[in-house]
Amino acid sequence: MKQSQYNISVEQNGEVFIYNGVSGALARVPKDVYADIQKRSADGGENLEAPVEILERLALGRMIVPDSADELAFLERRYNISRGDKSRLSLTIVTSLGCNFDCPYCFEAKHPSIMDADVQQLVLQVLKDKAQELKTFHVTWFGGEPLVGKKPLLTLSDEFMKCCESADIAYSASILTNGYLLDEETCSQLQARRVTSVQVGLDGPPDVHNKLRPLAGGKGSFWKIVKNLHTAISFFDVSVRINVDKGTFRRIEDLLRLLADEGLAGKVSVYPGQIVGDNVNTSAPSATYEGHCFTNPEFAVAERTFFRMAEEYGFATPSLPRPTGAPCTAVRATELVVGSKGELYKCWNSVGNRLEEIGNIRDYQNTNGRLRKWLKYTPFTNDECRSCIALPVCMGGCAHHAMSSNNYENRCGTFRHTYQEQVSAYVQSATSHSGSGFLIPPGELSRRIDTR
Numbered sequence: 404m405k406q407s408q409y410n411i412s413v414e415q416n417g418e419v420f421i422y423n424g425v426s427g428a429l430a431r432v433p434k435d436v437y438a439d440i441q442k443r444s445a446d447g448g449e450n451l452e453a454p455v456e457i458l459e460r461l462a463l464g465r466m467i468v469p470d471s472a473d474e475l476a477f478l479e480r481r482y483n484i485s486r487g488d489k490s491r492l493s494l495t496i497v498t499s500l501g502c503n504f505d506c507p508y509c510f511e512a513k514h515p516s517i518m519d520a521d522v523q524q525l526v527l528q529v530l531k532d533k534a535q536e537l538k539t540f541h542v543t544w545f546g547g548e549p550l551v552g553k554k555p556l557l558t559l560s561d562e563f564m565k566c567c568e569s570a571d572i573a574y575s576a577s578i579l580t581n582g583y584l585l586d587e588e589t590c591s592q593l594q595a596r597r598v599t600s601v602q603v604g605l606d607g608p609p610d611v612h613n614k615l616r617p618l619a620g621g622k623g624s625f626w627k628i629v630k631n632l633h634t635a636i637s638f639f640d641v642s643v644r645i646n647v648d649k650g651t652f653r654r655i656e657d658l659l660r661l662l663a664d665e666g667l668a669g670k671v672s673v674y675p676g677q678i679v680g681d682n683v684n685t686s687a688p689s690a691t692y693e694g695h696c697f698t699n700p701e702f703a704v705a706e707r708t709f710f711r712m713a714e715e716y717g718f719a720t721p722s723l724p725r726p727t728g729a730p731c732t733a734v735r736a737t738e739l740v741v742g743s744k745g746e747l748y749k750c751w752n753s754v755g756n757r758l759e760e761i762g763n764i765r766d767y768q769n770t771n772g773r774l775r776k777w778l779k780y781t782p783f784t785n786d787e788c789r790s791c792i793a794l795p796v797c798m799g800g801c802a803h804h805a806m807s808s809n810n811y812e813n814r815c816g817t818f819r820h821t822y823q824e825q826v827s828a829y830v831q832s833a834t835s836h837s838g839s840g841f842l843i844p845p846g847e848l849s850r851r852i853d854t855r
């Protein structure tokens with residue numbers, strides 16, 4: 404046996420904690436046993452004295468693997484299986500390209516357009532066509548602002564639920580919303596349509612947020628969103644995405660304090676989002692975001708500061724990344740982004756961009772040549788990815804950025820730059836939990852796919 408090349412270890416209070424990206428597991432091992440394993444793996448694992456149950460645990464968590472194991476080949480196989488998996492369908496559906504906000508950094512061309520009944524029927528037909536081979540179906544409601552298109556969202560949800568029930572398909576949904584229309588009635592309607600997780604955007608304390616995420620027409624939106632968060636937490640897992648650049652980051656603590664004063668710490672999760680150069684609509688007359696975008700390594704460091712601060716205000720420390728098969732809809736063969744007029748895309752960032760359409764829902768199996776670049780994308784031809792410790796949890800990151808000459812570096816997840824700090828921070832927050840063995844058990848993905 405040898406140690407996995409994707410182990411990250413942290414020593415604390417006489418114990419060693421080993422995280423493995425391929426399984427996503429985090430194991431705790433006595434320090435002397437770990438030292439023995441390290442020493443012996445140098446001589447091919449001869450005469451290991453470590454207790455069998457610890458070795459078994461490390462093998463289950465993929466922290467030790469057979470000498471002959473080719474972990475890179477395994478990850479490549481897992482990537483290819485995941486991206487072509489026909490038993491799961493995931494659609495991102497834009498019910499309204501129009502939006503009630505006018506954010507200066509928004510990348511979308513937001514023509515008002517609500518998904519009509521014809522397009523809804525065609526979307527439903529995609530599910531019906533594939534139903535026989537499906538085990539799971541997930542919808543991400545997306546916009547513009549998806550709740551501006553609440554009517555089609557509810558109608559389609561009802562149809563999806565009916566179809567999935569009769570075909571024995573597990574249905575689930577999530578929504579990305581600006582939060583302004585997320586009142587109690589809407590929460591209850593969404594919950595009844597199996598929406599379980601909601602992502603809402605807040606970009607700073609009221610003065611910053613209202614400048615960056617104003618209502619169309621310019622009025623502030625901050626307090627209405629906070630009021631809606633109080634309601635939403637009784638219905639869903641709520642995460643608050645806080646887009647940051649170097650200027651707004653200086654005001655993050657004000658926002659975290661305010662949310663904690665509102666009693667939302669521990670009830671919503673918070674995380675920073677990187678504003679990236681080509682996402683910014685520089686032609687917008689109100690492009691008022693201050694400061695400059697973080698580079699990817701700078702953002703990774705800022706993210707650590709963010710989570711340290713958030714923890715001080717009572718927000719939960721995020722868990723460690725789970726293993727990823729294929730990173731997003733853009734590179735998974737069976738997944739689509741459906742625009743409000745039935746136009747099809749592969750990437751969330753393409754919505755509203757005619758030059759990125761890959762076809763139309765009216766003839767969804769007959770896509771154009773633009774699909775090819777997404778399905779050709781692989782981290783396994785890239786030397787940086789092949790030697791990257793974050794590969795099992797990242798799998799090539801954001802293909803959209805990887806294909807852009809300006810934003811190539813922004814394709815990476817933050818784990819690449821701060822993996823040691825991330826594991827340390829998690830271990831620190833989790834070691835108060837008693838017991839031995841796994842602090843995080845191996846992920847479903849790692850168990851599901853054969854590793855021979």
Ligand code: SF4
Nearest residue numbers: 788791797800815819
């Ligand atoms: S973090 Fe960057 S280099 Fe590493 S696998 Fe992801 S995209 Fe590739």
Ligand code: SF4
Nearest residue numbers: 731750751801802803
């Ligand atoms: S390619 Fe990047 S922007 Fe597009 S959906 Fe994937 S992660 Fe998102």
